[in-house]
């Protein structure tokens with residue numbers, strides 16, 4: 001997509017120098033800072049510390065992290081240790097495990113001296129596929145959005161949660177791909193952006209949409225219900241971090257409440273994600289591991305100022321009890337449809353297998 005009108009991706013690979021550059025999303029939207037990742041530990045840290053975030057981007061970064069890990073040494077011990085380290089960086093987004101499984105299956109079959117070059121090529125293939133799949137998600141979602149009933153004049157009011165835009169992917173976004181496609185096709189689209197406490201990924205969404213010129217309005221997470229009741233939302237589109245084989249979808253905490261409120265108000269609720277987000281091994285959403293993050297995400301108001309200094313407005317006492325699940329699971333029955341790179345399907349095992357028949361044996 002674009003930053004100040006200049007085409008950009010969220011990740012730039014430099015295979016000749018054996019390193020990548022990432023946008024440090026922990027600093028956005030306050031500061032746009034590109035960080036160089038040239039060691040395995042830096043790649044693992046970037047994922048763990050959410051310098052990169054969003055399921056597809058985590059997967060692509062892990063793939064490149066593995067390639068970086070093999071720069072100097074590529075025997076079985078190094079390969080397995082690197083996969084193990086990256087595998088444990090975050091638990092919920094299955095794209096991480098999908099990418100590492102794909103990489104290690106390929107690499108373990110090769111002699112050590114061929115692994116590094118093959119790893120860089122495969123990581124690039126994963127990144128390119130992500131971009132192409134998001135473009136397809138955008139077109140399939142656009143088809144849906146053209147049919148959505150507009151409740152408030154001619155404007156097409158979409159609500160989203162968290163950030164599932166180009167920042168959360170290599171490029172193009174998942175939930176925001178149909179929004180960008182609609183805007184580019186000339187539809188009068190407006191986006192309600194929920195702030196997404198405690199990490200405020202909604203601010204990343206607002207920043208992205210502003211860069212593209214898409215009209216949008218930031219709301220507190222808890223304002224979603226009243227806007228839905230007032231008929232100010234025509235559809236909700238969110239991304240996903242893991243979709244179980246029955247269509248249950250884990251996404252940023254707070255998504256489930258939007259699903260409930262959509263059902264109560266007859267508003268369609270769509271989940272947009274590629275194949276790499278579907279975990280065909282899991283029968284239902286109750287098996288999805290939910291990341292529990294540090295309570296300091298609540299004790300501090302997050303953000304770095306232009307000098308890179310935390311802009312904490314206040315700090316709660318450390319003894320204050322905090323529970324901080326980062327994701328929740330929206331049951332399939334609340335999801336109107338899944339939007340994937342292969343098309344739109346019901347959120348169900350049959351729906352998913354209709355699009356991915358090759359997974360039927362799983």
Ligand code: MRU
Pocket residue numbers: 052053054055056161162163164165168169174175201238239240241251252326
């Ligand atoms: O914790 P994050 O920021 O890595 O969470 C991931 C997300 O951005 C979302 O849950 C998103 O909606 C799905 S990933 C495209």
